[in-house]
Amino acid sequence: MADQPMSGGLVTHGIDITRPSGARVYDYLLGGKDNYEADRELCREIVKIAPEAREWARANRRWLKEVITWLAGEARVRRFIDAGCGFPTADNTHQIAQRMHLQSSVVYVDNDPSVATHGRALLLDNDRTHFVAADLTQPDQVMAHPAIANLLDAGEPVALLMGLVLHHIDDLEQTRAIVRTYVDALPQGSYLAITHVGNPQDGGPVEALVTELGENLKDTTPTLAFRSVEQITSLFDGMELIKPGVVRLAEWHVPGGRLDEDPPHDARDVIYGGLARKR
Template identity: 50%
Template sequence: MIDPAGDDRNEPPPSIDVTKPSVARVYDMLLGGKDNYESDRVIYRQIMEVAPDLPVWARENRRWLQRAVSWLTREHRISQFLDLGAGLPTAQNTHQIAQGINPVTKVVYVDNDPSVIAHGRALLLDNEYTDFAAADFTRPHQVLSDEAVVVGLDADRPFGLIEALVLHHVPDLDHAREIQAAYLDKLPSGSFVAISHACNPRDGSETARVAEAFEQRLAPSFPDLRFRTPEEILSLFGDLKVLSPGLVRLSDWNPYGEVDLEAPDIDDASNFLYCAVARKP
């Protein structure tokens, strides 16, 4: 393995094709991680040419995740979470956030990226309330029937469904809605759905221009990536009621109505990541 500085590391597991970039590893780079290869660094450099502020917003996505999980755990007594497309373990993962409030909170991570699977398995070694399902989140039946999910989560009690920056990797909107409908149908009453998603308002604004440039630059390596309009993102919640403050930019999401004094002071045009949380009656 090679870190961004070019130092040799351990050889990757045979199941990992280091010649192809990984969404999980590139995202990990944006967060400052070192589990990456040259194929990932090529994409990373391309990203930085188009949207140099993106590492800031990747970190903002983690801060939003921390606020959302903390709020659900503390205020709504949610004690189990299903985190889809979880990515590589980094600081302030869902289980660390929730279990910091309630130590017996159960968390099941789901991902099918070989790099993520290799790291995710390590979570089983020292945390009896955390499990990992090597499954494709776009196949809800596969996920929901996985032993880690069946054993790890109580299907009769509410849980939090976390979908942080994953649904924009489903290119067809109707397919994304079908995937969501399958999950929403199985959610117990009182459960919550938290989504963050890349947004292109397609309104001729500077944000739309930056989003379009970003999509085009990444298309050869990540052809499934889709930015969606606010209306399209909201449709992924189905008939669920989206809670206050609604669908907003990451730094604007605060259920207590407080101003985020730690929000980064950068050009809003590059702030194309939106989020919302909804509840199932």
Template identity: 55%
Template sequence: MVAERGSDGGGLIAPGIDTTRPSIARVYDLFLGGKDNYESDRALYRQIVEIAPETPVWARENRRWLGRVIAYLARQARISQFLDAGSGLPTAENTHQIAQRHDPEVKVVYVDNDPSVITHGQALLVDNESTQFAAADLTDVCQVLTEPAVTKLIDFDRPVAVLLAMVLHHIEDIQDARRIVAEYADALPSGSYLAISHAVNPRDGSEADGLATAIEARFKPFFPTLTPRTPAEIATLFDGLDLVDPGLVRLFDWRHQTDEDLPDLRPAAAHLLYGAVARKP
């Protein structure tokens, strides 16, 4: 696979990458300050921050939440195998970097089907024998679990942590989202964990409802399945699992570290991302 630099000064272009339409992975990376993006991504970015200037803050908060989750799982829960499904573009403080800092023996497999992510992810991990990349659709759980990269590193006779960060709100039908989570959970042994972060729309007529609805309207023409959900709807994704304290909460309320600065968000923007970690009994 030969990659070339885009004419607009953006990221590398490999076969299969459509630079004329925004990629959710590249837009999210742009919120994090990444450079692997194109004008189509930047145009949507500008539209989103016009409505919600806090969007880059949300992206950073999701990364910080993920960092706390991985640290908890690797250090306290003693999980040594991670499956990061819908991982997105590699950036600073990736799952394997955080987990292997706590335990160098940790095994990590990233899963994504975005061509941009596949190109960059495989290049990043070429020299790390404890980390693999699987080019697969996270919604096809059977495909994911039988991918050679997964079966090479993950031992499903021992506890595994499955990370589903900021991906399930791209599945329009909540029944499908529940099925996907349940299929991952069913495949895991007792003592395994699932971690989920999810976009929220309280749908209660509040200012937060209005802001979430406006953001959704901007995304919909490009990502028509985007579906923020109420906290009560998100909670049903964890049916049959034991929530780890403090349960399903705003991302920055999940085991917030005292040395971390809380994000400066207007009230309407402070309730639009929730996350939780749950253990399989």
């Protein structure tokens, strides 16, 4: 996504349907319609190597739903930033949060021009929902955007969601610095929720799988950082990590137990999730 036209961190124009886009590939894996042949071709390649890829995408959405439900309910969070939000799908962040509490506000951020043009209208259901077309690797510009500045203005806790997006940033130290800049700008008591593709680095079948995926996708998806649990955990440095910590999605549950009756199967589970609170 780094080569999309930008202006001061904000996306300005340009949809290229001849090359796959991460947002559209994910949309296709979730059964959506906002995708083109180049995206579907890449999906076919992914599914050839990992037939369970669609289940990973669904498990990720299920995890986000559970976390947002808990944040809006038990943790009483009323403000959400969904960074790298992707196309609208079933149960978007504002729908889950506003179902729990009508006054919840959500700002979506994405740098894919397809999401900006096709997704924006569908995500903007009401005046408590906003869309910012921006590159999240420019946190200062993103945080200065009026929609986000307004959200932070009241000094109330905010939940920052970064679902399956940080693997697009190759360098770990840069990723940590970006996350840190966002967290530093959030009020005390705010939350950070991350899902991330991982590499267990144990010489087992999942490591072999992610290595094969990385090698086969490097031409079409240049930045696909499968990180170790320790590296993903380090993105939460300085925060209070909520139990069970950073674990595979199939093993994760909100405090008090799983809300979802139908947990994802854990075969070759490559996605890790973590939730932390700013002290």
